[in-house]
Amino acid sequence: MKLHLLDRSNLNDSSFTTKLNDYPYFLKIWHYHPELELVVILKSEGSCFVGDSIEKFEVADIILIGENLPHMWLNDEDYFQQNPDESAKAIAIHFKKDYLGSSFFETPEMNHILDLFNRAKLGLKFLNVNQNLIVDIQNMLDKKGFEKTMSFINILNDLAKHQETKSLASHGFVNSFKETKNETQDKVQAYIFKNFNKPITLEEVAQIAHMNTSAFSRFFKRLNRKNFSRYLSEIRIGYACKLLLEDKSNITTICYECGFNNISNFNRQFKLIMNCTPSIYVKEHKKDSV
DSSP states (O other), X not given: OOOEEXXXXXXXXXXXXXXXXXXXXXXXXXXXXXXXXXXXXXXXXXXXXXXXXXXXXXXXXXXXXXXXXXXXXXXXXXXXXXXXXXXXXXXEEEXXXXXXXXXXXXXXXXXXXXXXXXXXXXXXXXXXXXXXXXXXXXXXXXXOHHHHHHHHHHHHHHHHHOOOEEEOSOHHHHHHHHHHOOHHHXXXXXXXXXXXXXXXXXXXXXHHTTSOHHHHHHXXXXXXXXXXXXXXXHHXXXXXXXXXXXXXXXXXXXXXXXXXXXXXXXXXXXXXXXXXXXXHHHHHHHHHHO
């Protein structure tokens, strides 16, 4: 799977695009683009890959993805079984930081929105959002021109003032991606995100990079500030956390679904990364949810 640069520069009568995406399932494309992207999930659930994070998504989630931040939406397995009752629906708004002019959001009255754009460089998930805001975003689909523009500014204002947010990607990932723009790095990360739940060896990923294993190990650690094994384990454990919180499968099943080949190694890696066992992680989460 290749990391795709999507070009949305051909805009007809608007400085930003508002689109309703309605598919049997979201397209599994690891991609990035120079526009920021505001997404509202209207139907379906699954995993959202933003940079090096894996986040569960579900109905009514709102996520703002920063410019040039790689991401992918992956529905749960049920959506790929050709079940007519399952479908994926979301509103996606794409816009550039300067879509109203190079200095519009640099004015004192708009600085809080500019700060929102800067925080979105890591990806932002908005928590406990009022349903009225989602309705306002849906209503934008029927608006045009000045009315549509003013509605969007009001929405950005509400999001900028919203207190409960969660940053997604790590600073390390964003900095390495921004600094290198390395095609080899793109190919490697795309391959990892597509195949993390299958057996992956250092040798096969080094082949994708057209390097021997020693050279690839040095290359990977220099760009990602961690070795390949740790990076892959963090991706797998992140996905395991998402599955554990869904409470649809037992720990042994999740172990194999995440790409580990035995339960003892899964437990060891989970404790190393999360500082607790999978069972304690679930117990603590249920306690916090009460």
